[in-house]
Amino acid sequence: MNQKEQPIIGESPAFLAVLEEVSLVAPLSRPVLIVGERGTGKEVVSERLHFLSTRWGGPLVRVNCAAISEALLESELFGHEAGAFTDASRQRKGRFEQADGGTLFLDELASTSLAVQEKILRVIEYGQFERLGSSRPVEVDVRIVGASNVDLPAEVEAGRFRADLLDRLAFDVITLPPLRERGEDILPLAEHFAMRISRELGRELFAGFSNDAAAALLDHPWPGNVRELKNVVERAVYRCQEPEQPVDQIDFDPFASPWRPGSDAARTATRPVDPEHSDFQLREFLDGEERRLVQLAMTRCDEHQGKAAEMLGLSYDQLRGILKKHGLSGKSGRPRD
Incomplete structure (x- = not known):
């Protein structure tokens, strides 16, 4: 498997139900829609649909429609003739022709224009299209698998997606469950x-996760789903400088920093202080620094009070007092002996 691909790993009932649905629809040369939140593995499911189908020996061509400008997407999908537009010096086959005999995966399908949607509909209905700059039909045998992380029926209601195309694409709809x-x-x-x-x-070797780290992974809501999990885990492993020990530190937000642009601490740090013409007070400054350091330690320790106390060189009860003083909170837990 390509190192960049997500694996087909899962034993939850929701995930196993999806795999069963994929196995049922894969042998049919009908369009399929895959919907789900970002990072849930829509491309991986499209690969499974292709390789479990009778088209497994043919090409699997992928297009992220949102990554190509509207002006270029039509040419990218359907190709063009020489002279069709500026810089079109020679004929070029589009992705539909490249996928002939196989599967075309159209990711972020909702980002396509109504004009492109009309041409996709024509391919589904008649198996043919015209390259840009040509009136001669090109015939192809392509199975279309579309994907979206938005509500396509709502897009139809808003007039941004063709109802007839949605009807044809939705022979079956596979909805991927979020990681949570x-x-x-x-x-x-x-x-x-x-x-x-x-x-x-x-x-x-990989020495595994500590109990606290495993609990943190299980408690996180994973708004970025499997893609986010991959980033979080890989970051935690490479930062662990004692590979023979279980990974104990999980940082969910790589942007967490008191110096993050726009943060309160950053704004305070960039504000000049004139000691002769200011009401700036030492106690106010020290309280602010105390709060900043405690917040930073709590963030780096995933809000775990016991670990944060160890990092700051405080007793558990001292940290609890500071948290109460500043109206902060976090997970309870005493430092290990």
Whole structure:
């Protein structure tokens, strides 16, 4: 498997139900829609649909429609003749022709214009289209698999997506569950990503996650789903400088910093102080620094009070007092002996 691809790993009922649905529809040369939140693995499911179909020996061509400007997308999909537009010095086959006999995966389908949608509909209905700059029809045999992370029926209601195209694409719709609904799959996926980056780093083994780290992974809501999990785990593994020890530190937000542009601490730090013409007070300054350091420690320790106390060189009760003083909170937990 390509190192960039997400694996088919999961044992949760919601995920197993999706795999069963994919296996049922894969052999049919009908359009399929895959919908789900960002990072849920829509491209991976499209690959499974292709390789479980009778088209598995043909090409699997992928297009991220949102990554191509509206002006170029039509040419990218349907190709063009020489002279069709400026810089079109020679004929070029589009992605539909490249996918002839196989599968065309159209990701971020909702970002396409109504004009492009009309041409896609024509391919589905008649198996033919015209290149830009030509009136001669080109015939292709392509199975279309579309994907979207937005509500396509709502897009139809808003006039941004063709109802007739949605009807033709939605022979079957596979809706991928978010990772927060796949609790049983979080740790197996995390261990897979951890072992993979451990090999990439040249380490002989991955020592696993500590109980606190595993609990943090299970408690996180994962708005970025499997893609976010991969980034979080790989970051935690490479930052762990003692590979023979279990990974104990999980940082969910790589932007967390008191010096992040726009943060309160950054604005305070850039404000000049004139001691002769200011009401600036030492106690106010010290309280602000105390709050900033405690917040930074709590962020880096995933809000775990016991670990933050160790990092700051405080007792657990001292940190609790400071948190109460500043109206802060976090996970309870005493430092290990």
